[in-house]
Amino acid sequence: MTKLDFSQINKNAANSFNEQRNVIKKIGKGGTVLCSTCRLPLKLSVSALNTSGLSCEKGCTNIALELEI
């Protein structure tokens, strides 16, 4: 019988969430984070609707975020 380890899945989700937060913090401080696909720098954009996003110039990375920065 196979046991599914949901705690591990949740842990991974939390890790990627923290990773996103770290990327945003780094960019917010003027640092540069490169897109893993096209190697262009990611840009942080905040819209009027209080949602922020993280995207590269080519659009291969486009992460919508709902964070209070």
Ligand SMILES: [Zn+2]
């Ligand atoms: Zn890209």
